[in-house]
Amino acid sequence: MVEVTSLFIFALFLIFLAVFAYLIPVGLWISALAAGVRVGIMTLVGMRFRRVPPSKIVSPLIKADKAGLKITVNQLEAHYLAGGNVDRVVNALIAAERANISLPFERAAAIDLAGRDVLQAVQMSVNPKVIETPVVAAVATDGIEVKVRARVTVRANIDRLVGGAGEETIIARVGEGIVSTVGSSKSHKAVLENPDYISKTVLDKGLDSGTAFEILSIDIADVDVGRNIGASLQTDQADADKRIAQAKAEERRAMAVAREQEMVAQVQEMRAKVVEAEAEVPKAMAEALREGKLGVMDYYNMQNINADTQMRDMIAKSGEAQSDGHEDNKGHK
Template sequence: MLIGNLIPIILLAIAFIVISILLTFIPVGLWISALAAGVNVGIFTLIGMRLRRVTPAKIVNPLIKAHKAGLNVTTAKLEAHYLAGGNVDKVINALIAAERAAIPLQFERAAAIDLAGRDVLQAVQMSVNPKVIETPIVSAVAKNGIELRVKARVTVRANLDRLVGGAGEETIIARVGEGIVTSIGSSQSHEQVLENPDMVSRTVLSKGLDSGTAFEILSIDIADVDVGKNIGAQLQTDQAEADKRIAQAKAEERRAMAVAREQEMVAYVQEMRAKVVEAESEVPRALSEALKEGKLGVMDYYNMQNIMADTSMRENIARTGNSQQDPNPKK
């Protein structure tokens, strides 16, 4: 009898557990919210999302939002974008913002922008409210050699058609900096740029710098211009210093070559003197050999000695005469 009374309780508990599991697996509350919002989402569709490991709330809530905004999107599109790794809620918000701003934007384009890693909602907002990009200080030199440091502000608007595959803000900044350098470099003087800074902005803006980027440049404004160094004078000074060092190096090279030639001449003279001494040392031996062989007589020898003595005497007399004519010879 006791067992008979427990059976209904056990069955009731089992039924409660089964219903709890079903309610946990099947988002009944989400299904009711969709029906109340007028969105036709079947209960089996929600079960299929669970089986495909898709969070139903991340599909149904954006779907309700899109339906209230009058957008024509389907559950299959949202679910496919979610499975591809996209942000469904941000895409729907971007489509709603674009529709309110009368900007033509299809779901496929918005989904592609989102999957490309760009913030599609921010892009739509930037299309409505343009963004100002401030460039770093750009250093440029006019033709008179004076450096100018320029800072510019670039007003850009997102181009939704080029967000996929278009270059980013870094490219815009680089192109604007290049245009500023070119424009100032073609100016005759820095004073001309200081008088008309808008000349630089007009020249840069006319170059079509937004080509191939994800933005459309609306205006380029010169925010600040400062005069820097006299680069031309500094380059001339550096060139003169370099020329001076080259001239010093060449002079040192010529001096070294002269010293080398002098040393070669001294060595040559010493070598000649050594040969003369060697030849003089051979004279007595040659005389001795000539006397022995009878090629030279004794009288011939004495006559040669007299001639040598006479020559030495004449040289001494000549030196004495020169010293008397110049009593204070230079040392």
């Protein structure tokens, strides 16, 4: 019975040690004490209950204290509970301190919670970044296309990192400035001869307003000549005018064909009436003979006149055919 009681007490002692070691990170507390950073044991226990890993707070606190920064445990813990990256914020504050950049803890924490890399922003304030724009196609006044690619040197603006526009806005504004500058040039040759005019004009427009960056310079990396847009537009206009003229000509041709068919129909109708009238002539002559209005000799005289007329027509046609034959023979000779 005594042995069972001893084992039970020993197990309780082991459980107490495990819970004590979990609630109170003695090694971390000793490290902070050795570094000259005072962190109470109850503060570490409170971090455990608030589900804050003590190492995420104590290690950056030691780092900040060694760098000469005045940061409290409550500030770091509050930033961690808000979802921020404590170690990155402390590294950014140390880098800003070394670069003589004014960056309070509250602003660094706000930048980090806004989703921006505050350490990278501090590094960009020290070492500016070069942003290369895609090829921007613009058309000069003479109708020649000019393709421009630029390099924009920017520096992070710490004061405008929260709520400021990003790199995409810088690229879009620079592209818009290039298009307007080239479009206002009288000739593409002026752009090729003086490309720095584009950079100066675009830089004077203050394109970095409302952004998280400060534009230091805009350098034209490449300028190429593209298509002749003016000539292409004129060609397209000429083709359109040609199609319109062809459509109108086809309309006039269709109207002429319709009129011709109408005239042919009218001629055929007149011929039918003539044939019908000629068919009435024999009937009228027979009626005149029966009534005695036309004599037999008169009828024979009229037939002789018709025969004589037909013979003269045949002689005239044969004469014309012979004259045409002689002219053809002369032409062959």
